[in-house]
Amino acid sequence: MEGVVVMFFMFGISLSHSVTGNAQHYFDVGKFGAVGDGKTDDSPAFLKAWEAVCGARGETATLKIPADKIFLLYPLEFAGPCKSSSIHIQFLGKILAPSADERGKFKSVGCWLCFMRVDGLIVDGPGQIDGNGATWWTKVLISERPTALLFHLCNDLRLSGLTHLNSQNNHISIHSCSGVSISNLHIIAPSDSPNTDGIVIALSTQLLISNTFIGTGDDCIAIKGGTSNINITSVTCGPGHGISIGSLGEDGTNQNVDQVYVTGCTFKGSTNGARIKTTPGGTGYARGVSFQGITLIASGNPIVIDQHYCNGLDHHCQDQKKAVAINGVTFSGFQGTSSVVEAINLDCSKQGCRGITIDNVNISSSVGQDLRAVCNNAHGTSASTVPVVSCLLS
Numbered sequence: 381m382e383g384v385v386v387m388f389f390m391f392g393i394s395l396s397h398s399v400t401g402n403a404q405h406y407f408d409v410g411k412f413g414a415v416g417d418g419k420t421d422d423s424p425a426f427l428k429a430w431e432a433v434c435g436a437r438g439e440t441a442t443l444k445i446p447a448d449k450i451f452l453l454y455p456l457e458f459a460g461p462c463k464s465s466s467i468h469i470q471f472l473g474k475i476l477a478p479s480a481d482e483r484g485k486f487k488s489v490g491c492w493l494c495f496m497r498v499d500g501l502i503v504d505g506p507g508q509i510d511g512n513g514a515t516w517w518t519k520v521l522i523s524e525r526p527t528a529l530l531f532h533l534c535n536d537l538r539l540s541g542l543t544h545l546n547s548q549n550n551h552i553s554i555h556s557c558s559g560v561s562i563s564n565l566h567i568i569a570p571s572d573s574p575n576t577d578g579i580v581i582a583l584s585t586q587l588l589i590s591n592t593f594i595g596t597g598d599d600c601i602a603i604k605g606g607t608s609n610i611n612i613t614s615v616t617c618g619p620g621h622g623i624s625i626g627s628l629g630e631d632g633t634n635q636n637v638d639q640v641y642v643t644g645c646t647f648k649g650s651t652n653g654a655r656i657k658t659t660p661g662g663t664g665y666a667r668g669v670s671f672q673g674i675t676l677i678a679s680g681n682p683i684v685i686d687q688h689y690c691n692g693l694d695h696h697c698q699d700q701k702k703a704v705a706i707n708g709v710t711f712s713g714f715q716g717t718s719s720v721v722e723a724i725n726l727d728c729s730k731q732g733c734r735g736i737t738i739d740n741v742n743i744s745s746s747v748g749q750d751l752r753a754v755c756n757n758a759h760g761t762s763a764s765t766v767p768v769v770s771c772l773l774s
C-alpha cells in the first residue's frame with residue numbers, strides 16, 4: 381500500500397512537470413479545438429494556437445499540426461512579431477482550402493495562409509497544403525484568387541519537406557524577407573492550371589532553394605524586382621514555365637535583380653528553361669545572373685532573354701525609350717533536348733544586352749529538327765555551343 385502511494389506520488393510529479401513543460405513551448409492545434417475532419421472550419425482553433433505559440437517566451441516555441449488529419453482553414457494571418465526568437469511549425473497533417481463557392485468568407489484576397497513579420501520561423505514537413513485550386517481556376521478571376529502561402533517580412537525562414545498542391549494562385553510567395561532556406565518541397569499542379577507559379581520571390585535577399593520538385597501551370601520559380609543573392613540548386617522543373625527572372629519593369633517601374641545563381645537544375649517538358657523577361661518602358665537592371673549545369677529533357681525555349689515581354693500583343697511589345705538593362709548573364713553547361721527549333725533566343729531591346737556568355741552548351745532536338753540560336757542586340761561571347769550562337773562570336 382505504502383509502495384503504491386509513493387509510486388503514484390512520483391508519477392504525479394513527473395506528469396505535472398511534463399505538462400507544464402509542454403504547455404510553455406509546445407502547442408498542438410488539437411488542444412485548441414481543431415477537429416481535422418476536413419469539414420469543420422478549424423481556423424478559430426489555429427488562430428488560438430498561433431496566439432499561444434507566438435506569445436510563448438523562450439528560445440523556441442513549437443506548433444504541432446498532427447498527422448493523419450485534414451484541417452479546413454479559411455484565410456488566416458499568422459502575425460508576429462513573436463516573443464521567442466524561433467517558431468517551429470511541426471507540419472505533419474494536411475491543410476485544405478475551402479472551395480471557390482465559399483470565397484465570400486475570404487476578407488482579403490491577397491493570401492490564404494499568410495505569415496507576417498515572424499522572424500526565425502521553421503516550417504517542416506512532411507505535411508501537405510492543398511489549395512483546392514480546381515474549383516477556383518475556372519470560376520474566379522486571377523485578381524480574386526489568393527496566394528496559397530505567403531511569407532511577408534519573415535527573416536531567417538526555413539521551409540522544408542512539405543507538399544504543396546493545386547494552389548488558387550501562386551503556391552508560395554516570399555515577399556520582403558532576408559535569409560531564406562527552402563528545401564525538399566514538392567509543388568504540384570496541372571500543366572494547364574492558370575497562374576499556379578511554384579515559388580515567387582520579390583523584394584528579398586539571401587535565398588537558397590534546393591532539392592525541390594516543381595511541376596505546375598506557370599513559372600516554377602519567378603524572381604521579381606528588388607531581389608539579390610538568390611541561389612537555386614538541384615531543382616527539377618516541369619511542367620511549367622521555367623525558372624524566370626521578371627518580368628521586370630512592368631508599367632514603367634524601376635526594378636532590379638542582382639546575383640542569381642541557378643545550378644544543377646533540370647527542365648523536363650517545361651515551356652521554358654532559363655528565362656529573363658523585361659517589359660519595354662521600365663528601368664533598373666538584371667545583372668550577375670548565371671545558369672550553370674542544366675539538364676534539358678524536351679524543354680521548350682531552353683535559353684531565352686525576352687526584353688519585349690508585356691501583357692498585350694501576345695506578350696510581344698515594341699521597344700520604348702527606356703529599357704531594363706541586362707548586364708552580365710552566363711548560360712553554361714546546358715545538355716539535353718529542346719522541343720522548339722529556336723533553342724536559344726536572345727531578344728534584347730534596342731539598348732542591347734551586355735556581357736552575355738554562353739558556353740559548353742549541347743542542345744539537340746527532342747523531335748529530330750535542326751535547332752538554331754537567334755539574337756537581337758545581344759553582346760558578349762560564346763564558345764563550344766551547339767547550336768552555334770553566331771551573334772556572340774567575335
Ligand SMILES: *[C@@H]1O[C@H](CO)[C@@H](O)[C@H](O)[C@H]1NC(C)=O
Nearest residue numbers: 585586587588609610611641
Ligand atoms: C550563393 O552561392 C554563392 C556562391 O557559391 C555563395 O557565396 C553565397 O553565400 C550563396 N548564398 C546563399 C544565400 O546561399
Ligand SMILES: *[C@@H]1O[C@H](CO)[C@@H](O)[C@H](O)[C@H]1NC(C)=O
Nearest residue numbers: 715716741742743744764766
Ligand atoms: C552532344 O550531345 C549528343 C547527345 O547527347 C552527343 O551525341 C554528342 O556527342 C554531344 N556533342 C558534344 C560536342 O558534346
